[in-house]
Amino acid sequence: MSPADIIRCEHVVTQIGDHLVHKEVNLAIHSGEIFSLLGGSGSGKTVLLREMIGLMESTKGRVALFGIDWKEANEEERSQIRSRFGVMFQHGALISTLTVFDNIALPLRELRVFDESMIEQLVLQKLQMTGLDASVAGWQPAVLSGGMVKRVALARALALEPELIFLDEPTAGLDPVSSMMFRVLIQRLHQQLGLTVVMITHDQVTLEHLSHRVGILADGRIIAQGSIEEAKQVDHPFIRSYFSPERLLSEEGES
């Protein structure tokens, strides 16, 4: 593994109750790439994401961001790591009592460095960057459409100018057009800001359009890691059914 790896998971074992979620996960994500984590429902993708962003600890093994292991990091190092990445949760996780503006301003205000006028400018810039009109700033999250919620969530994740951004199901629940526009947005931001993007996705179109590399999680292990073409070569029931469901159907028909 090269030093350019922004995230490394080594021999990660996770047990929740009696259920062994990860048997042995080894994963390296390079700096500056768009990496997609793929896997069936219940394969432990979200658990792995939660371990990467420090909301959970693995039972065994190490998960390191920017070369720092979460388990060994002290509180100061942890907060330093946290300030270097942003997360967009699947359902946005916007604070329902705050307006769009206040949601995006929240992490900026928490720094206690900037004055209100600077915060205002930064928030407006984030809105602009994510393709939102400045007039939505005063809206409550409850009245936003699905696509707008995702954009606001992305704007909030970008508020602290992170180098790394996690997207949990960025296009899930969006119509094809919004989904396409969101893909374009991610691509543009990736180029503009030089972000590293780690996303969990089920959407094959998003996967194939955006990702430089993919990691496929099944049976508690990473069964394939590399470009999509490389991943397709791996012989595993999940990969077969994911990339060519029609063959799966015809096989079923024959038997």
Add this chain to the structure above:
Amino acid sequence: MKPELIRPDAGRVVLSGSWRLNQLKTNYRFLRHELCCQKESEVTWDLMNLEGLDSAGALLIWQCWGRRWPSGLAIKDGDRGLLECVSGIARPVVPAVRRDWLSPVVAIGLGVGTCFAQFREFVVLFGQLVRTFLWTLIHPAWFPAREFSATLYKACVTALPITALVGALIGIVLSYLSAQQLETYGANIYIVNLLGMGIMREMGPLLAAILVAGRSGSAITAELGAMRMNQELDALAAMGLSIPLRLLLPKVLGLALALPLLVVWTNIMALAGGMWIAYEKLGIGFTYFLQRLPTVVPLVNLWLGVGKGVIFGLAIALMSTYIGLNIEPNSESLGQGTTRSVVMAITVVIVLDALFAVMFSGVGL
């Protein structure tokens, strides 16, 4: 590298290091001050040595330049792009606040209007429930028995320990205070009248109702509110399940049965506590106490207390379901609604209790 500002000679300002938010936050005020100090003089800006720039840094520089390009500037293309991007952000327009002298009057009017609207909604809800209840009388097979028994278990069985504790302690307190007063008049024996009447007629129903309002009333509001936020109510309605029948009626009837049962239980525990202190302080034996109780306290007082329990239970359940169904889909409203439900339920219980006291002043005394 930390962001730095150097002025090697009079005509040049060099910015170096990483002007990213992560670095800037440590000495933002100092840098801002330094940058703004360079504004007055005509200088050339050298940004070629920047290691990194993000929109926060770009915005800071742009603001200190007075939102226009300086005459002399050396900068990398990428960084120029960022500055251009930042320069496009409009200054926010603050809408002028119009002062309206009539606003207090408008507020009062709106408040009264809301009150009427809420009262109307409440009556509609009550009507729906009555209609649903009558319907289940005709179609007993459709009675939501499972939900009803679940409410009964949650509101009554699990409340037994707390009502027992509170009841017994209040009984002890009442008995203690009365014993001291009665002893001075030598009227020891009247402790039975006092405790029997006070607990069965007033304290038992009131204590049980307040505890149920706090426990089950808030739980009902929070449950319905969360279901509304999560679109569960919509899902039930879309599946053709009647919300008044499956969700509201069992809760209302459940509380209307749970509370009188708890009233009896609280009465027993409070009387037991009182009896113990009567024995300790005044030497009145348990057997004597229990023999005397039915002769001095007419049975109608017990029924009055239990009847109040039914009405209080209905009132608490109606308040909490009404408030729960009207919760807005955000977490603040859920918290407010739950609080409001408890406060309203207890207030309504006490108001009703006062009404009962006046209405039944001639019964059983």
